[in-house]
Amino acid sequence: MKRIDIYIMRQLGLSLIAVTTGLAALVWLTQSLRFIELVLDRGLSIWVFLELTGLLLPSFFGVILPITAFVVTLFTYVRLSSDRELVVMRAAGLSNWQLAKPALGVAAMAMSICFVLNLWITPASHEAFREWQFEIRNQMAGLLLQEGVFSSVGDDLTVYARDRDSSGMLKGIMVHDARERGAPVTILAETGRITSTPQGPRVTLFNGQRQQVERVVQPDGTTVMRLSVLSFQENSVDLARANRAEGQRFRNAQERSLSELFNPEEGVSIRDRGRFLAEAHQRLSGPITAVSFSLLALAVALTGQFRRFGGGFHLFAGCILMVGLLALGLGIGNVAARQSALLPLIWVQALLPGLISAWALSGLPGAPAAIRSYAR
Known part of the structure; x- marks a missing residue:
């Protein structure tokens, strides 16, 4: 591996770890406040509270990693451009894809981690969280008067x-x-x-x-x-609680395995089956967005004419695109849970930004000459 690749990958990796950990801690803090009543009203110790809310962390990391991969890639490459380091690398003969290789390597690692989280760790931790929460609120509450x-x-x-x-x-x-x-x-x-x-x-x-x-x-x-x-x-x-048959509770989509989502048991309503299918497709497509969003950040940072003081514009444009994609993804997920015919839109939202960004990094082949010259 070239020293340049190692240099860029080190910056991306360290920034990804720091930003992901900090953002996950912030989300955990805001979400855990919803369960503070378990400590105040039920008399639980602070350690039980920390263990209970700690089970939510895997789901936070699975959602945050693709976003932080985009943020870290965009800010790192814009800074390299502002410091004229990209100018020197281009002068050495490196193409857009050669410059993008370190970011794609980090994004691939983030995607692999997301797959492990989404398919195995997050469902298990969410099920343990719901079981513990149910026991505290409906069973142990009598012992914690x-x-x-x-x-x-x-x-x-x-x-x-x-x-x-x-x-x-x-x-x-x-x-x-x-x-x-x-x-x-x-x-x-x-x-x-x-x-x-x-x-x-x-x-x-x-x-x-x-x-x-x-x-x-x-x-x-x-x-x-x-x-x-x-x-x-x-x-x-x-x-x-006597109003639940044999103490059983209904397990929601987030705590079921992938096979259970595609093949639910008898008695599950049509509405819940739609939610299960949407959750299954989001689990499979979500990790891919780590690469797709990183490609979007690379396309924003590496394409377009060089501007001496143009870093702010690239950051603003990239953040606007990212916010739009996240809002679109939330809307598509909610609609697809109600209309199973719209499930392919989940994959379109995950793959299309990356494909368009890869086309832009390749120089927009097939586009008019004026547009291709601007992308260089």
Whole structure:
């Protein structure tokens, strides 16, 4: 490998690592704030919070790498042009493709990393994240009750305890259970204790009352509400979510493997099948954009007439094109998830910018002479 290639590749590689890591950390910080309530409301430790949100990092890297490959390539080559280093390299007889070879090598490595992330690591980490989040919110929540706080176990079960002693005994307990539609139950008890079972957490209550509001149909056909009160010495309430059959949850497209996306199980709706297909095609086409976007950056930086103070224009033009492509990609992904006939557009958005950029780097063969002379 030529020293020039090593020189440019070193700059690209170090910049890619630094920019990708910094941007991923920024995205992780902004996204992890959505889960801070798990620490504040559920009483989890900061280490559990970091481990939980850390499972999101692979998905961030898979999305960020193609973008940072474009940014690093564009800024590196524009700087080389502004410092007149590209002028010297061209004077030495290097063509556009010879100058682009280091960037394409770095882009190929980024593409390989994205394939590994998209096809194996990201689905596994996303599934682990969703499983852990589901367990915390719907199962472990019963074991993480805080004194004097109304703790929600899912959307239809609320537990309150006035005090907890050193042995784990709860005092002054209120349980509001709305899992049975149309017949909410409120239980008040003097004391109680929470235990963990294979089916989920349960609370055993002592010396209390069970109040339930029921709809009663009168002989004349009218419906009235009736409050029934039952006193008890001991009662047990299941704190696990009872509205999910056998504790199972529906796995979304992001946490399924590629084979599951193309061949979902029976019972999946047509709408979800469309989302699965769109996710599968985006996983396969997304890594290719690392090379495609890098070619776009090279076309912006290496083509066009040399300007002594023209670096700013190239950066502005490249960033505008990149923002447009990202917005277009988001729109195509959303539309293709609803209309499977538009799935080829995902591949068009991933490949077409790179093909057009490669044509520009080759000198626009077949284009009018005036345009080809400007591209040199």
